[in-house]
Amino acid sequence: MIAKSSITGRAMPLFLDDVDTDALYPARFYTLPGGFDQALFADWRCHADATPKPGFPTNDPRYDKANILIAGRNFGCGSSRENAVWALQDAGFEAIIAAGFGEIFAGNAATCGLACLTAPLDEIAALALCPDITAGTASLHIDIATGTLMTDGRPALVLSMEETARRAILDGDMPLDRAIRRAETSRRKIDAYLGGQAWAPKDILAVSGDHS
């Protein structure tokens, strides 16, 4: 993960509530080995015969260069599939600004370095409906440390961000490395926990291995 102190670029508005992870990444694409952006919004983006639906923002040439997605409430609700985050990142998105997030999605985004920023719905609505945002011409700058969003000719907007996620993006953290370091420091406590359990995991493994 690359450390970032800011994200600069263009926005794509998709001002809908409850954009679920089935919409972001339809389950039938689970077998893809990579190039997850081909699955992104597949059923919203394309007709059944795979021809593009012209009205959908990802098919709109005005948003070709967009790297910041603006959405409504509860973005990323539903399934835990991290593929939804990978698909957004493979399609070039670095940040999502929404009025709220599904928690598992937000957790996955934090691990992968996709910034999830929130603001009250009315502030997001005002932003999403700005003529230069809808025209795809607005230039946006997000300062990660403060959450400040600067856009041309508008007052700065301070966006909220979960602190662990903010830290991870600023540090370019590798969560697995961090987890392993942490477990090493806590090894004694973890072993003590394991030793103190009422149930014996080994017994369960032995029985579950023999179920004839």
Added chain:
Amino acid sequence: MPEARTFLDKVWDNHEVERLDNGQSLLFIDRLLLHELSTPRAFEELRKRGLKVANPDLVIGFSDHIVSTDPGRATGNVPGGPEMLEMFRRNARDFGIRHFDVDDDHQGIVHVVAPELGLILPGMTVVCGDSHTCTMGGVSAMGWGIGTSEIAQVLATQTLAIRKPRTMRVELTGTLPKGGSAKDIVLGLIAEFGVSAGVGHMIEFTGEALAGMTVEARMTLCNMAIEMGARIGMTAPDEATFDYIAKRPLAPSPDVLETLRRACEDVATDPGATWDKTLTFDVSRLRPQITWGTTPGEAMAICGTIPAAADARALDYMQLDAGASLLGTPVNRVFIGSCTNGRLSDLREAAAILQGRKVAATVRALVVPGSMSVKRAAEAEGLDLIFKEAGFEWRDSGCSMCPGLNVDKAGAGERIVSTTNRNFENRQGTGARTHLASPASAAAAAITGVITDPGALAGAGT
């Protein structure tokens, strides 16, 4: 005096190895459950770094999502499916993980099999790369869904760093009228409070309605906590919990059970403890529920009418009108199964309606038991004959039509009454229109070929 704590706080605290500088808790994870879809990259990550699984005896694998459900199936039936199943098989073998594979006697949906075998016990922490891990709350375990990167962390350390959610009590008051089920309660609840009411919280369900509920029904209830936005939904252990646990094939020995029972007394909510938020929901006049829209919160009484202010996009997708009744709306398919409603009690509920009746000629109806054990138990009491004689397809176990991953899908424009948990656009097939409901309501629709109040069919068979 120590601070009064809730059951949720105590289970959390029991697993907190450290409170980290960033405010997160480092939690010990008692069970990591795996399935074939969300794991390949996690194992890849371990291989790349030459890591081992820290505690393979606390990790259990289940092939369920992409498996074929055709009777006697050997593997998957969509392109890439057999390869995913083979990769999972190889990963489980290489890392020494017990794996309930497609041909295993106990194969089935992870959230059905793990509790039914006795692998999940009250007070445990359980994670899985699947959002419906909250189902474990029905046996009083704290379960939640995680992503692939987090799976890698738990594989490598058996711990997970996570910020403690706020606590929420959902008190279910009153007694559910006859003919109602846990599915009706949870659909009614989400319709009342909305799909993001639980975000940032872990839910404990309490109240009079819960006391009379079987453990299987509690699993149905907790299963859909995530549809309200809460990653975790739990019920505190009681006699029903311990009766259930004692009967599991892998139940702990009586000594261990006794220790566990005492440990559960210790995690009971202290007098004077408070939750960060409390919601109250009266079930005493609740009618069978069904969704009309494209989120689980867009639900109503099956005999009611679609709200006048209903979301236009959802209505357009579902091809329905605001203010209209759903009764009499023709359906093409009926699906009974999933981690929400694929247990023996669910099959019994549907069979009671189907007995001596036939599925309408215009409907294709499918029943997919939640596990092969559920399938055998249902066959032992003749439920399979009721389903087959009625005209249902009687399948092997798997997730089937719920996530739409194998060939069990509906076509564009087809309307389904489904006992599953998500009615999102395109989930059960591109262009498919899903109505979530209870097994009884699904069975009633199968017979009449239209959306039907199961109460209106009472009499025969029940």
